[in-house]
Amino acid sequence: xxxxxxxxxxxxxxxxxxxADGRLTGPLPSLADNPQEWLAMYRxxxxxxxxxxxAVNLQRTGKLGTYPPCLGQEAVHVGVGAALLPQDVVFPVxxxxxxxxxxxxxLRDVLLYWGGDERGTHYVNTPQDFPFCVPIASQMPHxxxxxxxxxxxxxxxxxxxxxxxxxxxxxxxYEAINFAGARGLPLVTVxxxxxxxxxxxxxxxxxxxxxxxxxxxxxMRCLQIDGNDLLAVRVAVGEAAERxxxxxxxxxxxxxxxxxxxxxxxxxxxxxxxxxxVTAARAREPMVRMRRFLEERKLWSxxxxxxxxxxxxxxxxxxxxxxxxxxxxxxxxxxDHVYAELPRSLEWQREEARRFSGRR
Amino acid sequence: MSTFRLPDLGEGLTDAEIVRWHVQxxxxxxxxxxxxxxxxxxxxxxxPSPCAxxxxxxxxxxxxxxxxxxxxxxxxxxxxxxxxxxxxxxxHMPAESGEYATGTTSDAPGTASLQRIQAVPAAxxxxxxxxxxxxxxxxxxxxxxxxxxDVIASGLPSLPSAAPRGSTMRPAPxxxxxxxxxxxxxxxxxxxxxxxxxxxxxxxxxCTVVDDADLQRWNGRNDYTVRVxxxxxxxxxxxxxxxxxxxxxxxxxxxxEQVHVGIAVDTPDGLLVPVMRNVGARSxxxxxxxxxxxxxxxxxxxxxxxxxxNFTFMLSNFGMMAGRYATPVVVPPAVxxxxxxRTRDDVVAADGRVEIHRRMxxxxxxxxxxxxxxxxxxxxxxxxxxxxxxx
Numbered sequence: 001x002x003x004x005x006x007x008x009x010x011x012x013x014x015x016x017x018x019x020a021d022g023r024l025t026g027p028l029p030s031l032a033d034n035p036q037e038w039l040a041m042y043r044x045x046x047x048x049x050x051x052x053x054x055a056v057n058l059q060r061t062g063k064l065g066t067y068p069p070c071l072g073q074e075a076v077h078v079g080v081g082a083a084l085l086p087q088d089v090v091f092p093v094x095x096x097x098x099x100x101x102x103x104x105x106x107l108r109d110v111l112l113y114w115g116g117d118e119r120g121t122h123y124v125n126t127p128q129d130f131p132f133c134v135p136i137a138s139q140m141p142h143x144x145x146x147x148x149x150x151x152x153x154x155x156x157x158x159x160x161x162x163x164x165x166x167x168x169x170x171x172x173x174y175e176a177i178n179f180a181g182a183r184g185l186p187l188v189t190v191x192x193x194x195x196x197x198x199x200x201x202x203x204x205x206x207x208x209x210x211x212x213x214x215x216x217x218x219x220m221r222c223l224q225i226d227g228n229d230l231l232a233v234r235v236a237v238g239e240a241a242e243r244x245x246x247x248x249x250x251x252x253x254x255x256x257x258x259x260x261x262x263x264x265x266x267x268x269x270x271x272x273x274x275x276x277x278v279t280a281a282r283a284r285e286p287m288v289r290m291r292r293f294l295e296e297r298k299l300w301s302x303x304x305x306x307x308x309x310x311x312x313x314x315x316x317x318x319x320x321x322x323x324x325x326x327x328x329x330x331x332x333x334x335x336d337h338v339y340a341e342l343p344r345s346l347e348w349q350r351e352e353a354r355r356f357s358g359r360r
Numbered sequence: 361m362s363t364f365r366l367p368d369l370g371e372g373l374t375d376a377e378i379v380r381w382h383v384q385x386x387x388x389x390x391x392x393x394x395x396x397x398x399x400x401x402x403x404x405x406x407x408p409s410p411c412a413x414x415x416x417x418x419x420x421x422x423x424x425x426x427x428x429x430x431x432x433x434x435x436x437x438x439x440x441x442x443x444x445x446x447x448x449x450x451x452h453m454p455a456e457s458g459e460y461a462t463g464t465t466s467d468a469p470g471t472a473s474l475q476r477i478q479a480v481p482a483a484x485x486x487x488x489x490x491x492x493x494x495x496x497x498x499x500x501x502x503x504x505x506x507x508x509x510d511v512i513a514s515g516l517p518s519l520p521s522a523a524p525r526g527s528t529m530r531p532a533p534x535x536x537x538x539x540x541x542x543x544x545x546x547x548x549x550x551x552x553x554x555x556x557x558x559x560x561x562x563x564x565x566x567c568t569v570v571d572d573a574d575l576q577r578w579n580g581r582n583d584y585t586v587r588v589x590x591x592x593x594x595x596x597x598x599x600x601x602x603x604x605x606x607x608x609x610x611x612x613x614x615x616x617e618q619v620h621v622g623i624a625v626d627t628p629d630g631l632l633v634p635v636m637r638n639v640g641a642r643s644x645x646x647x648x649x650x651x652x653x654x655x656x657x658x659x660x661x662x663x664x665x666x667x668x669x670n671f672t673f674m675l676s677n678f679g680m681m682a683g684r685y686a687t688p689v690v691v692p693p694a695v696x697x698x699x700x701x702r703t704r705d706d707v708v709a710a711d712g713r714v715e716i717h718r719r720m721x722x723x724x725x726x727x728x729x730x731x732x733x734x735x736x737x738x739x740x741x742x743x744x745x746x747x748x749x750x751x
Contacts (some may be wrong), residue, residue, distance in 0.1 A: 057392045199666075
């Protein structure tokens, strides 16, 4: 358009602190310069991955329902966990067990949930956090709504909404970020771009160069980060959360990562992506680089790794036993917590359920 | 001894096929060590050992199909405490256990009698639709619960399990002398073909019309299959009634704008039908590339389910091998299929003279319940018109 003037100009910054070989790309911001936290985060990634592997095996042997593995995405999940404060509220999708574990959700809780027992969403340590959200993007308006509540009450808290790359095509996502932008809400949106919405690659999902730039249309601060870089996640989410809590508005962060596993245990990713692509992605996975980073600073050793893995495996085994021996809920419990006062028609059904299950 | 039974590896699957065992009888295995690769309707998955122990029996060999809940592996002794005999199903599965099967859904609350015939819901529904009295059946499920198979055995006389013994209608076949032959259970693709062909025979009223396209005017640059695909798309634009699905229950047909052509591909495992999407809107180069990709994928069996479903028209290029005309079979809900025979030089009458022309034999089968004869031949005429263009 000749003769026109530019009325607005945008850019999307990118952040990486730790490259795929575990080397720092520049000076470390003070927010991430905490060796004790490095160790705690790394340990949590190991614990998460071992649990994840066990959960898949439980499904394969008929002891767990459909399960969505998080292999390769641990840095985003654990980094987010470390960046938040207890008073913040997390609105997850269904894969972010690293965040859940960091915030005190137990291994047994997660097993119960994927075993079909809703008692697994009763989080004793973080009762304000939302449960896993299987419908796509419906958690985002909830997150924006919670952020509005914090703002109206004048509380120094933030809501953190997770969403996947495919989820950013949903109307609910756009509505939520638009609302948060318009009202300047304390909302941190983390788009976990693991490259696939089940079998649909990002390139068929959008014509945008980045998913981060979707935040520009909502008028919010946005950036893209290396989601396999634990330190970048810690810094980006930590800064965004601090800004949100002190009233400086929302941020959208696109974390680039790769789903090394199948979408869920009902999926077979080899049908829609090449082995070479997965091999290449494996070289950029998040845990190896963090371990190298720690080992180079003499903070971690093979012996510590082995001891920690053994400790986690024992903990996981105990949690599995606890899960498998949890008494089942009676049939009529499905009617609990649905209505404050159960309608007559459902009372009848509950009676029937009790009669047929022998629980008069 | 403890037994590990085949769990539901997806969501609501009924069976799985053994691809490969990773262990042998006598092996000592650890918890989570891979036991076997299984192929379900959704995926090939590796199943780990639920416990540590020594393998006593492997049930089935590569290629065998097992029902969910069937014994998969027996372990020696009770070392295999984790295997569990009911650990195959997460939560309760009332349809199998008969646990809540004593009720009927039609009763008003409070009137349910306690004297009930026990049957799983699916069996109850089938019995109702077949008019089978459940009280005449003996259940083979746990605690005498009537299972789906019990109703089928009693109510579907055409099934072999229910065929009357010693029937005089037709003597059972005797294996002829000179060898017992080889029994091959139909699997995956062949099984699917048997099912879709039976469905076609039972529902479609097929009618076939044949003709030839004269390719004399073709220049040297034409790609045989691509030309046929383009002609199909154009014929479907001219007569949309053949690019359709028919729902006989609803007595409704659904006419499509885009033409998605299912292409019959011969593989060592049987017939596979990958689908070329929206063939009318694509360039010749694009069609050729996609065709090669689909053929390759079909032969390697790597195509996802999405690419093998929901065609609106079907093409069988049987003339690649031999055959002039045929009566190709319509696969519902589609309503038509085109077969192309072996292209050959024919002696033809041209402007009062005898000439030799290259011709392509065409066989069009349509479902006469929903396509009229006039529609079919108008479609065929449009196809031939396009095929006879220079390029």
